[in-house]
Amino acid sequence: MIAGKEISLTIDGKPCKGALGQTILQVAGDNGIEIPTLCYLKNLSPWGGCRMCIVEVQGSPKVVPACSTPATDGSTVITNSERLQGLRRLTLELLFSERNHFCPICPMNKGDCDLQQQAYGFGIDSIRYPYLYPALLVDVSGKYFGLDHNRCILCTRCVRTCDEIEGVHTLDIGNRGVKNQIVVDLNVMFGASTTCTSCGACVAACPTGALFDKSAAFHGPLSRCQQVRTTCTECPVGCGLVVYTKDNRIVDVFGDAESTVSRGHLCRRGRYETWVEPRPRILRPMVRRDGHLVPTSWGDAVHTVKTLISASNHGQNAMLVSPRVTNETMRTLQKIGLRFDHIGMFVADKESALCTSPEFSTDAMKRLDDADGMILLGAQPSREQGVVAAKIRVAVRKRGVKLVILNSRRSDLDAYADISAPIVTLERKFWNRVGEVLGNVKRPVLIYGAAAMTAVGVTILDRLTKVLTSQCNGGEMLAPIQLPTSTNSLALAAGGVEPVEDISTWLGVQPVNFLYVVASDEPDGGARLLKEPHVRAFLEQIDCVVVQASYESALTDVARVVLPSAIWCEKNGSVTNFEGRALPLRAALAPSGEAREDNIVLETVFA
């Protein structure tokens, strides 16, 4: 927000400076004066519903909510008086009397609930009103989180988060008066929602135990967990995470509000999939003996690999690396590269074209906030890079941004687009319509992904660039955003690791006898390699396959030696996101079993 004219006011006797357009709450906060709030949440539009933040403004007989009252020049504000305290206490008592707030059996008990904290602050141990206690639904039909209407105080923090941050508006308030209730879509159960993306942002925003993460519930209060701030490695966006752990176990994962990339938002993959989905871990090194993989010591496993390599003919050793590995692992690869004749990374479909000239889109997230027109070509952010999809939805719904989508597959984003079309050779009429839609756009941005890298895709890309440059007369076309699919693929490509898409050809061109696969913590254990045509047959011919992976898969079934590697929350180092930012990874847990970080394993094996 552009700072308005400076204003000065007196709050609790203290002279304070602020800017025109700020609310009383913001000015007070900037000047170190705290006002209690409940329905207010930074980064959301103010709601003014709970009345906890009431203040007295001199000259006005009524108290006003600080969160939604603009600060005026020269006014005198009192944030704390006997009258205000009495009213705030009353507000809390009414909230407690309305539904069921029997704390001992609430997942947010003992420090995670804002309502409970406020009540403690006011020394409330009983209330003056009869309890209404309506019997309301506890909706645990959703996969990752539940909604207990009995704990809901109707603060709408979830509604506003879903609308203003994730951009889907799955939630709203239904009915009227005492019958008010949070509704999902057309009043369906959460599990039946057709719009919810399971981003979990509403859960993070909820001040009470109404919305709660199922896997975290009753695993102990977050306030007593250790917190580690790290980076999501599920996609190239690299959102900031705060991982809460206790007894070397994850209790919950939230977005890191300090992250310059994501400012606290996450998608389902980063928020839940990595730790809620059951994935069988490989916990010990294993060597194949008499056709069976048998657990063994690291010393034995490493020795076996070394023997196998020296037995293999020079010129026939290859290594395939997952694009998810850290920059540190990449440096290790560069060091040991000489031992291998070929090192490739197995990127996603069509992604190698993006990697052949790796380009980072500096400040792309900011450009998504600035653009007034968006063209999405050959990328599926709502499947792959959820937080980017959220930005696109919000841009369309809140800023009226024009959206043109060209994609080979449909997605929920099509419903937000002015035009959506498949990637095929398109006629003149179509381009005219694109021209019409983008007619008044001044700052368009082109977002393209791997699927744009086909012959037709590239002609469309050219054509679009022409349309955009000619259309936004008087404006400027923002630098295009390249949206890769795999986490660290651009950095690895820039570091000289060859992107490989067609695995069997790659293996076939160079007769390979020894193959070392670094699958790292690929969610499927690297099994997607085997889905490529002919690869399984190839691997069966190869004398020796070594697999370094975190999760069991069909790939480990063909391995001679299996080495356990650490997963995302056990890794240190850094990854580089699609904007070119090197983002830190900090281990929140000690590696499970005998797993070790990828670069440590490689250094041990090839020392």
Added chain:
Amino acid sequence: MSEPVAAPTNSITPPPQTHVRSGSTAPLLPHHPSGDQRFASLDQTLQHYKFEPTALIQVLHAAQHLFGYLAPDVLRYIASAMKLPLAHVYGVTTFYNFFSIVPRGKYQIMVCTGTTCHVRGSATVVERLGQQLGIKHGETTKDGLFSLQTARCIGACALAPAITIGDDVYGKLSPDKIPRFCQKELKKYV
């Protein structure tokens, strides 16, 4: 409505549209797959309001007039055509007394629960009427003739407690008059 209504699985939604809404051209709606002509009328209303989100209430009015009540299928159709979130459409629909998401009787019995009528015992009026009709507040009689609703001040305070049946207003209906009133007056409505 404290029990959520599960979405019918066979609901019909207009398929997501390709090449739509380019500012100047109005979307071409596909025919509703059910072939129900009432949707064609609804399309006209939608087009009349140019699918402007601000016209939601007018569109809901038209839909309720056409269908009698606003079933999930109808709401989903409207939300999709107007590009509005489902939850928002539901929120607006259930906020207004006028709209009903369940089938209603041929005649609405509306009991005023405004301040004056409340003071004169409208709560008991609702109860007694319910007893006479064999239904509860918000329900519809088995023969589909009457449904029982309440409203805030219908502007007939001088006649408190007041009720309306269809377009007719009845006043000074103190609770003890209800049984006789029902015997005498309800026969008129067929």
